[in-house]
Amino acid sequence: MAAIKMKVSLTDRDPITVKVPPLALIDAEEQFATTFVKMFSDLSLGQLSWLAWKSMLLTGHDVKTFDLFKKDLAEIPELVSTEDEAPLLGA
DSSP, rough: OOOOOOEEETTTSSSSEEEOHHHHHHHHHHHHHHOHHHHHHHHOOOHHHHHHHHHHHTTOOOOOOOHHHHHBBHHHHHHHHOOOOOOOOTT
């Protein structure tokens, strides 16, 4: 599976890059009643922001409720890495 990371910029702290853990992806599928593949082929700003919030929450960052998190966004969260960290050689 590809490693997915997001850059998150909030008004009250420096931008960070956060790993998107598998549980965040599973929770996103349930939250938005879609599959991982469908969600990423037509990702909305709301879904992207929710995924950033959930990823920060699950990786131990101090975050507020989602509604307060949205208000604190300095920029829309950005996917920064979707490459395999250890791709198969010769594939």
